[in-house]
Amino acid sequence: MQLYKNQELKIYNSLTSKKEVFKPINEGYIGMYVCGPTVYSNVHLGNVRTFMSFDMVFRYFKHLGYKVRYVRNITDAGHLENDADEGEDRIAKKARIEQIEPMEVVQMYTVDFHNTLNKFNFLPPSIEPTATGHIIEQIEIIKEILDKGLAYEVNGSVYFDVHKFNKTHNYGKLSGRNLEDLIHNTRTLDGQSDKKNPQDFALWKKAEPQHIMRWPSPWSDGFPGWHLECTAMSTKYLGEQFDIHGGGMDLKFPHHECEIAQAEACNNQSPVNVWMHANMLTLNSQKMAKSTGNNILPNEIFTGKNDKLSKPFSPSVTRFFMMQAHYRSILDFSSVAIEASERGFNKLMDAINTLSKLEVSKNTTNFNISSWKQSCYDAMNDDFNTPILIAELFSAVKFINQVKDEKATISQEDFDILTSTLNVFVFDVLGLQNVSDNDASGSNKLSDTVELLINMRAEARANKDFALSDKIRDELADIGIQLKDGKDGTTFTTN
RNA sequence: GGCGUCUUGGCCGAGUGGCUAGGCAGAGGUCUGCAAAACCUUCUACAGCGGUUCGAAUCCGCUAGACGCCUCCA
Structure with missing residues (x-):
């Protein structure tokens, strides 16, 4: 059923700050990419909200009859703790702390992520690619950007040249920033000596000797920059231009901005038609975050x-x-x-x-x-x-x-x-x-037993033996089974 | 400091230039042996100050407050 032919769907596009009538690039087909979790700890409820928002979007698209390729990645490497030279891969850091293999951390929290989403009745995405599975693709993109002259290598690391990019493109168009403001307002961070400018971001980082997650590359043994994986995987599975890119509001800048820059540097066209950003779940009116423990x-x-x-x-x-x-x-x-x-x-x-x-x-x-x-x-x-x-x-x-x-x-x-x-x-x-539904499928013995008690209580009530009928009702309530008297007899709920 | 968002009734939470959001709680009622549950009905609103308008909570400006991003973050 191609319901989408009769329903005009409007989506708020972060890129234009407007609701726009949604028209996929290829009629009947939708390519959607959503930034997934970094699997270095258990997902908290705030993470779940974002993914749930897009699960709902995915579900509605499917209901409308679209064929959707929904790609949601797993970030299992290359996610810098900060952008400084001593930047360390989050996964590697966690592995060192717990004295286990990086892949063990990744495995543990990926499994937890899936289990959690299953409990919430999520539909699985069409493709769930991992960053470590796409190192080669990421290296190819870096080569491409270097060829275009929009990146530079320093000491085995490669950085995206934001200033040069901005001369021919518009860096900041998604988040409503301009480079001038960024130059004047970027906080000073230590250890950025390799970069030409603080606004530049890493495409490839050389690994320090103690760094345990590393891959060979033309520049050094190292690991990819965080923003790159999404560009690599979205391009690979959805093409140079696709319909929808989603993620949490907090990824809008710099992550999504950098994705746009990378893709435009490579392909000279804006990669995404509609950017969707899901808002935060707060606790005590503050954003839930792993780092602060407010979650x-x-x-x-x-x-x-x-x-x-x-x-x-x-x-x-x-x-x-x-x-x-x-x-x-x-x-x-x-x-x-x-x-x-x-x-x-x-x-x-x-x-x-x-x-x-x-x-x-x-x-x-x-x-x-x-x-x-x-x-x-x-x-x-x-x-x-x-x-x-x-x-x-x-x-x-x-x-x-x-x-x-x-x-x-x-x-x-x-x-x-x-x-x-x-x-x-x-x-x-x-x-x-x-x-x-769950009750009916799993606990017939329970419901049969309670039915028995309900019938006994009905008899007692018919005989006006209210002491007994109330005893049955109250003691069941103590166990957590609540009787509900209705017109057509008594039903029960458990809690 | 820069950029951006938000401020709705007791609580949560939509939306709109003039017409009921909804849920929860409260009140009244129906049902019941009593209760609970369930159901029905129903009250309370658009941060403050100015402006635009026939009319604004809805548009514009200012003020106050909150939050987010600018560093990893869903």
């Missing part, structure tokens, strides 16, 4: 083991919490905020579970299904506005409850549209998971 780990969310949390929260609740904010807005994490989301999430899931049990009528009252459906698309078409989409979903929730209470009716045709549309947006696009 929270996914596992701490799932277990509740963090003094900032009042209780555990499921991956889907966390996902719902994030989807309630627009991807370009800063979102502040707090226990109170996610608790509120959890209640809303449960309400949504309850309604979806109710839906399948509704009785259909001859016609539909109180609700215009087809215009509601288009409203859902309109929300997503407006730069992936998931908060608006969720608001639309809740108007369907309200309607479902009205039908349940026999205050409205729904026709078979509308019932089918409502069901399929809800499934599309809740599960396919937002990527949420229905908790009751």
Whole structure:
């Protein structure tokens, strides 16, 4: 189904600071590159938010019927701690500290990254290339840039000549900076003696003797500069020009700016049509960061083991919490905020579970299904506005409850549209998971047992033996099983 | 210091030059043996000051505050 032919999608382009109607280079196909994690520690919830934003984007593209090649890299080398001469590879540093092999660090945190994203129900990208797997490609790009005269070699290291590049190109067009300002305002850092100018950045760094991650190159045994890997891998898998490049807001400058410079230096054309930047997740209204310790780990969310949390929260609740904010807005994490989301999430899931049990009528009252459906698309078409989409979903929730209470009716045709549309947006696009599905699949013995107790309690209530019925109810509650008395009998939830 | 973003009701969080965001909480109600849950209804708003306009929370300017980037960062 090529839904994209009927839906006009607008995306905010960081390059132009405007929402633009999205037109892929090749109709029906999308090339999308997203900067992945540096695998030197566990991903925190802030990292997860960025990747989740693009997971949602990927999901919506797929739903619209596009064939998407989604490339998300793993940075497993070449990521300088700083740009100074004694710059050290982050992975290598961690390996030395823990006395293990660099690849061991990479393996450990790559596995953790995948496990974490799986828990959050991420779709895997089409290609997940690693920096160390593309050293040759990176060396080739450096050669190309040297040939063009836009880089220079000093003591076995190669630097990009930003000043020279800027004479024929526009360095700073993505982040709205100009070179003059940068020259006057760059903070002074130690040990930049090799560079002609502080704005220059490393393409290749010569490895010091103690440096354990190194590769041979025409210039030295060393390692590639951080910005280079993304240029190498995006070019290799998506071409010299592709549709979408995404990443966290904090990568806009200098990382993405440098990517543009490298690609333009090589190919003389702007590599990316639409730049998308996902905003930060904050904690205590400050950016989550590995370095400062101001962060929270996914596992701490799932277990509740963090003094900032009042209780555990499921991956889907966390996902719902994030989807309630627009991807370009800063979102502040707090226990109170996610608790509120959890209640809303449960309400949504309850309604979806109710839906399948509704009785259909001859016609539909109180609700215009087809215009509601288009409203859902309109929300997503407006730069992936998931908060608006969720608001639309809740108007369907309200309607479902009205039908349940026999205050409205729904026709078979509308019932089918409502069901399929809800499934599309809740599960396919937002990527949420229905908790009751898990219960049903895994714990039949539990539910049979509780059913037994529910029946016993019903008998006791019928006999007006309220002491016994309340005992059953309260003691189940102590175990964490809550009984819910409804019109059509008693159901239960676990927590 | 430079560049940029943001400031919405008790909380979270959308959006728009005139028309209901939504969720949570609060209040009232329905249901119930009682409760819980669920559902229904409902109140509180656009940082401050000026300007543009028939009309601005929405556009412009100033002020205050917060945050991000400028160094590794999702």
